[in-house]
Amino acid sequence: xxxxVGIDLGGTYVKGGVVNENGIIEKFGRIPTRRSEGAxxxxxxxxxxxxxxxxxxxxxxxxxxxxxxxxxxxxxENIVKAANLGWENVKVADxxxxxxGCPVILSNDANAAGLGEARFGSGAKYSSSVFxxxxxxxxxxxxxxxxxxxxxxxAGAEIGHxxxxxxxxxxxxxxxxxFETYASASALVRETRxxxxxxxxxxxxxxxxxxxxxGRTAFEYYFTDxxxxxxxxxxxxxxxxxxxxxxxxxxPEAIILGGGIAKQxxxxxxRVKLKLDAGIFAGKLGPEVEILTASLDEAGxxxxxxxxxx
Numbered sequence: 001x002x003x004x005v006g007i008d009l010g011g012t013y014v015k016g017g018v019v020n021e022n023g024i025i026e027k028f029g030r031i032p033t034r035r036s037e038g039a040x041x042x043x044x045x046x047x048x049x050x051x052x053x054x055x056x057x058x059x060x061x062x063x064x065x066x067x068x069x070x071x072x073x074x075x076x077e078n079i080v081k082a083a084n085l086g087w088e089n090v091k092v093a094d095x096x097x098x099x100x101g102c103p104v105i106l107s108n109d110a111n112a113a114g115l116g117e118a119r120f121g122s123g124a125k126y127s128s129s130v131f132x133x134x135x136x137x138x139x140x141x142x143x144x145x146x147x148x149x150x151x152x153x154x155a156g157a158e159i160g161h162x163x164x165x166x167x168x169x170x171x172x173x174x175x176x177x178x179f180e181t182y183a184s185a186s187a188l189v190r191e192t193r194x195x196x197x198x199x200x201x202x203x204x205x206x207x208x209x210x211x212x213x214x215g216r217t218a219f220e221y222y223f224t225d226x227x228x229x230x231x232x233x234x235x236x237x238x239x240x241x242x243x244x245x246x247x248x249x250x251x252p253e254a255i256i257l258g259g260g261i262a263k264q265x266x267x268x269x270x271r272v273k274l275k276l277d278a279g280i281f282a283g284k285l286g287p288e289v290e291i292l293t294a295s296l297d298e299a300g301x302x303x304x305x306x307x308x309x310x
Contacts, residue, residue: 001020001021001022002020002021002062002309003018003019003020003021003026003059003060003061003062004018004019004020004021004061004062004063004064004065004305004306004308004309005017005018005019005050005053005054005061005063005064005065005305006019006025006064006065006066006067006112006300006301006302006303006304006305006306006307007046007049007050007064007065007066007067007301007304008066008067008109008112008113008298008300008301008304009033009042009046009066009067009068009069009082009085009109010033010069010109010300011033011035011069011084011085012032012033013030013031013032013033014030014031014032014033014042014045014046014049015028015029015030015298015300015301016028016029016030016046016049016050016053016301017029017053017298017301017302017305018053018054018057018059018061019301019302019305019306021309022120023116023119023120023302023305023306023309025298025301025302026057026059027053027056027057027059028298028301029049029052029053031045031049033045033085035084035085035086039085039087039090042085043090043092043095046066046096047095047096047099050064050096050100054100061100061102062102062103062308063102063103063104063105063305063307063308064096064100064102064103064104064105064308065104065105065106065107065112065303065304065305065306065307065308066092066096066104066105066106066107066112066304067107067108067109067110067111067112067113067300067303067304068082068092068106068107068108068109069082069084069085069108069109070082070083070084070085070087070108071108071154071155072106072107072108072154073153073154073155074105074106074107074150074154075153075154076153077091077092077093077094077104077106078090078091078092078093078106079091079092079106080155092104092106093105093106103308105307105308106307107148107150107154107304107307108139108141108150108154108157109139109300110131110133110139110140110141110157111141111148111150111154111157111303112141112299112300112303112304112306112307113131113133113139113141113258113294113299113300113303114129114130114131114133114140114141114142114143114148114256114299114303115141115143115148115303115306115307116296116299116300116301116302116303116304116306117129117131117256117258117294117295117296117299117303118131118141118143118146118148118256119146119302119303119306119309120296120302120306121256121294121295121296121299121302122254122256122292122293122294122295123143123254123256123292126143126252126253126254126290127143127145127146127253128143128144128145128250128252128253128254129143129252129253129254129255129256130142130143130159130246130250130252130254130255130256131143131255131256131258131294132159132242132243132246132255132256132257132258133257133258133259133294134183134184134185134239134257134258134259134260134261134262135184135185135186135259135260136184136185136186137160137172137180137184137186138159138160138179138180138183138184138242139159139160140157140158140159140160140246141157142156142157142159142250142252143252144250144252148307159179159242159246160178160179160180160184161173161175161178161179161180162178162179162242162245163175163176163177163178163179164177164178164179164182164238164241164242164245165177165182168181168182169181169182169187179241179242182235182238182239182241182242183235183238183239183241183242185215185259185260185261187235187238188215188218188231188235188261189213189214189215189217191218191231191234191235192204192213192217192218192228192231193210193213195218195227195228195230195231196210196213196227197210198227199227202221202225202227202228203221203224203225203227203228204217204218204221204225204227204228214260215260215261216260216263218231218232218235219232219264219267236268236271236272236275237275239272240271240272240275240276240279243255243272243275243276243291244275244276244279244280247276247280247289248280248281251286251287251289252289253287253289253290254289254290254291254292255276255289255290255291255292256292256293256294257269257272257291257292257293257294258293258294258299259294262293262294263293265293268293269291269292269293272291273290273291276289276291
């Protein structure tokens with residue numbers, strides 16, 4: 001059986017694993033991302049992590065894949081820009097090829113996670129799917145005919161930055177009204193805190209402070225607090241607008257939701273599905289689009305490794 005290394009490079013941690021051709025992680029490791037010490041330091045740490053993973057199990061590796069939080073030119077094997085790392089034009093693939101003597105493929109981290117879910121997770125039975133990760137922002141991955149679609153120079157599928165409200169909230173990207181400013185976990189936390197400040201009688205104040213608010217808070221009080229219910233309902237409305245847009249553009253067999261908010265499971269997906277079915281072009285006359293939640297514990301690691309699995 002062939003084995004691959006998957007690296008999920010995050011702003012806080014670098015996660016890595018040896019993944020077999022069936023998408024099973026056989027060896028896993030995690031180290032802090034020492035981003036304040038620069039790219040060279042982080043790359044050396046990644047090399048050590050890979051070496052440790054391989055040597056501990058005596059693995060012969062057929063390829064290395066890496067998911068990067070930023071803009072990646074996969075064909076040129078270059079990290080064009082990773083804002084949260086402070087990196088620009090960092091050559092990674094060549095370096096790892098020379099050290100480990102195997103193919104190295106780079107991709108955006110959301111693309112990698114989406115590919116993992118499509119091949120070995122919730123999307124495994126579909127040939128087309130779209131993955132949305134609801135985190136600090138919104139990452140996206142588009143799978144068409146079992147292949148990852150990345151766009152020109154791998155810069156496409158930035159679903160979080162489609163505009164769903166003209167003149168809306170200012171996004172970190174500089175535009176206004178981006179999907180992620182309304183439907184990310186950060187957006188939900190922001191709106192929960194604002195609602196609490198406006199409604200001092202809300203039961204959500206049982207948390208003690210707005211500093212204790214998370215993406216779970218409004219969901220936890222949904223059935224007992226009208227303010228929390230309003231926050232969640234508005235959040236689901238905003239999320240559903242983006243989901244309907246994605247469904248109308250790609251008409252995939254399934255849209256898969258990942259990230260912490262997706263842990264709300266059927267409570268979330270059932271409500272989004274109702275709005276999707278009501279809003280999708282041609283309604284029931286067209287093919288159905290399922291709404292699912294991600295199932296892999298380390299989709300980023302599995303997906304990065306599977307960049308090499310054809």
